[in-house]
Amino acid sequence: MSELMTGPALLAWLISLPLLGALASIALKHGGRWPALTVVIVNLGLACLLVASTQSAPLRYALGGWEAPLGIVLYADTLSAMMIGITALVGAVVSWYSLGYFAPGSSSERAFWPLWCLLLTALNTLFLSGDAFNLYVGLEILSLSAVALVTLSSGLEAIQAALRYLLVSLMGSLCYLLGVALLYQAYATLDLALLADVTGDGVLERAALALMVAGLLLKTALFPLHFWLPQAHAGAPAPVSALLSALVLKATFYLILRLWFDTLTEAATYLGALLLGLLGCAAILWGSLQALRAQRLKQLVAYSTVAQIGYLFALFPLLNDPRVADAAFDSVIYFVIAHACAKGAMFLAAGNILTAAGHGRLADLRAANLPSAITLFALAIAGVSLIGLPPTGGFIAKWLLLQSALQVGAWWLAGVVLLGGLLAAAYVFRVLAVCFDVSPPPTSMEASSQRTIVSAGRQWSALILALVALALGFLAAPVLDLFDANLVTD
């Protein structure tokens, strides 16, 4: 068994294992969490193995022994390995949190585990597949399981948000599929590596790239296509919000990165990158301002995600610039992993506060009805990383971004990033100020006196994710070495 799981076959295992877990937890009427938890832990081990094995050279695996263009090829380089790694890490911590979040035996608990396993299957497929149509199937599983997870929270509002999310996702998938169809019609292959060799900068390639990227942008919620995100992410149960914000958005962003810089490189223009960069800047400002105005805690965190997605796209003009492309790639990967940890921690902590206080209205939250200091500590560290202050992962990402922006003289970009940091500080301190507010709650809030105890597992899991975001600040050099071992740009 051991030799079967190493080498390129590892790629097949990384997708099969979560699917196996999903099947087992669907088949078991009760206790579906045990196969799911086993899968999450083994997946973490496999992800470490993948990060280690991609250090020397990228892995490639032709499924069924059928080479492209006939068959489907799985492919992993250090970028995919980093994404698989951060997914496995955040997924494991969120699973631990979910054990305490959903009441055992409840219908939402029984539905959560299979859906989460399917979501993990889709995430791993998207990070590993080297086939444009296979990616479409992965996108479908991703969207459907994400929508289904949002509906786990009861109430009409969550159902409405889920329905809108479903329609937006379908629209995005169809745009992507249309782009794939154009490419297949012209080049008779779906393999990304083969497409990279044969595609040029013709009208068809540009149209296909525009369609695929537009579809994926809709799913990644880049301003102004973010309209569906705040309701969906704020309305979902806390662990689901954490998964959606930390991982699901990153998967579609990863695909945009791949298409833009690996597959259809020649069709991608600087003008397009600049447009994405400007939209990213708009997202930073708009998301932060909305977070400042938000009335509810989870809404604030969700709008902060809109802003943080903006940073990823603000880097696009720099990624296209050969002078700073390497540093900009480092910055992108750091934004992705630091935000995954920080935002995951923040949503988990917000879930604890919601449980303890019984509501999420920022104006009525007081120190008296908050959970213990562990949750608040997690919230504070995650907030500091989102602002981008040292010594957190968020700081490293922003530092690399500013450095590359100044090197090429993109002052406007540096200005927006600094302003975004200030705005982030303002909205994070809106939350932190609550922790020190000892004034008595409004008289109408009699019910809040009966404080619910939040389990230790839920508090510690939030803190652990926040501490990882902190550790990323100290471990910048080794983490970036893992990524830079063999660069995707060549």
Added chain:
Amino acid sequence: MNAPDTDSAVPLLGRLLLAIALIGIALVLGWALWHQANAQTSLTAIVTTELPNSGVTNPVTAVLLNFRAFDTMLELAVLLLVAVTAGMLREHKTAPSSFSDRAVESAFPSPLLLSLARDLTPVMILVSAYLLWVGAKEPGGAFQAGAVLASAGVLAHFSGRPWLSDHQDVRIRALLVLGTGAFLISALAMLGVTGTYFDYPFAWAGAWILAIETAATFSIAAMLYVAFCAVMPSRERP
């Protein structure tokens, strides 16, 4: 949900702009395709060359069950996901009530339906089995066979003799995962037998494919049936 309201909410100017934008996109796409029209290629030649090695003689089945079996496995997982979600939402009872009330339920199904179900069900099972078997050579296969089998279930439901009363039943859960499970287990088993994921040994390829397709047929029928039951009014609530 309230379609008339949202229709009038979009102003005329907005609709006009949307129409212009969509026509623009269509024109660009048309131009792109016309520009590329001379580069007509396809994978048909490679599929035809490799067909003898696939274990079946129908090229569509060869692509779905052998060359791109991984895609088909994940597509079955999509169906499974839909069935599980539909069942879950039913249990939650958060779906808008008008949705389930609209379907009219007859407490006493007509004797005509009952006899129709009695006479047609064996034929449907037979047709389903034929479609499954013929899939190796001619158009047909698990998806078609499963759909016919599921329609037999729908007929039974309407004639007042539903095949299952509880979609949480362990048997239906087993059926739901059977198809994807057969794919996955055989793919992993091949890792041990031939050393490559999804690489069927040549001599057994045809038999493996038939076995997987049979499992997939039952699974697809169960998934479609569960999805159908999830949107039907329940019998307990009049």
